[in-house]
Amino acid sequence: MVVRKRSFIKKVLFWFLIAVVVIFVAYPFVYMVSVSFRYDSDAFDPGLIPDNPTITQYAQLLGLQESIRQQMSQEEQQLMKLLESLPEDQRELVFKNIQAQRKRESFPFLRWFGNSLILAGASALTSVLIGIFGAYSFSRIWFPGRNLIQRGVLLVYLVGGVILSVPIYDIFVRLGLTNSSGASLFSLYIIYVIQTLPVSLYMLGNYFRTIPESIEEAALIDGSTRMGTIMKIIIPLSMPAIITVFIYAFMIGWNEYLFASIFIRPFPGAYTLSVGLREVFFSEHAVWAKMMAASVLTAVPVIVLFMSVEKYLTAGLTAGGVKE
Structure with a gap:
């Protein structure tokens, strides 16, 4: 019985195809992980390794850090001051609209x-x-x-x-x-x-x-x-x-x-x-x-x-x- 050895070219081609499949399958997940360790302003920077890595996104999602969307913006603070001069019924209506907007912007x-x-x-x-x-x-x-x-x-x-x-x-x-x-x-x-x-x-x-x-x-x-x-x-x-x-x-x-x-x-x-x-x-x-x-x-x-x-x-x- 003669045992034929697989040629070197076939081995290289086989492992090359394996590498292509692995990269094709793993790259989207790797890129997703890479972007998750970036700031929102740096999300689309080139490369897989973040220049300024951060865990802020995970901390905010897990409730360990307050999200910017949960904080009242300067515009909202100014608007709240202006509401003090309005009648009570109009003030409550505007306040409900602000709460509804903040609820839509939340990420629970x-x-x-x-x-x-x-x-x-x-x-x-x-x-x-x-x-x-x-x-x-x-x-x-x-x-x-x-x-x-x-x-x-x-x-x-x-x-x-x-x-x-x-x-x-x-x-x-x-x-x-x-x-x-x-x-x-x-x-x-x-x-x-x-x-x-x-x-x-x-x-x-x-x-x-x-x-x-x-x-x-x-x-x-x-x-x-x-x-x-x-x-x-x-x-x-x-x-x-x-x-x-x-x-x-x-x-x-x-x-x-x-x-x-x-x-x-x-x-x-x-x-x-x-x-x-x-x-x-x-x-x-x-x-x-x-x-x-x-x-x-x-x-x-x-x-x-x-x-x-x-x-x-x-x-x-x-x-x-x-x-x-």
Whole structure:
């Protein structure tokens, strides 16, 4: 048998293509991080290394430093002095207009961050919990219409979200779940669960089928209940798949924009990160350095979540569990 060595030119070409792909993928993120460590006036300076690096943008977003937009400008201070000479009703009207303008110029990153975190986390957890029991029933329990239902849960992905947005919004309006910020957030929670549940059922069901049924049979013979088998055998052995599904569902809720822009647009206090950043980005008050810092912080939860559970994302936990 003759082993042919790969030519030097092929090696160079291979690694060159790898480098091009890495640079193409990583450069936008690197540039975003670079701009986030600059002042707003220096946001578009050339080069990736800031001439005057600063963490001001992160400090303001995290509430560690007061933003310029939260401080009263000299024009507003002069206007407040002029208001003293006006009648009380006119003074209150002008003051309300100033407050509304300052509210539109605000950048409540922590509030948006919390809304997104609660929505994405709660919907992902619910999707996983329902998916575990639903997928187990599909893979282990026979009942009339099982195959039809199992295939039917994936039909939701045959229709785009844009087409479903109008009838879904009409349904929630009729149910009265769009009249307040809390109701709108609850509507988004339901929508995110509906969006992620079919894939959760499909992925977990396929993984449960790889677990030898003889393990469950042994547990049932020893007196374990069906619920005990799920909690003590299926869930521990399926932890890689469960965590993968949770991350997938979390990312869906974390990055979702279409339904969020429809349901919570009338309520600025309920904005998620995707909607809030988009509103600031297309407003006259866009500040590029702070926008880039907010984008970096938006990516942090997903990165931290993935790194913290990476050790579980391995297959083969059932290998050697039973000998057929």
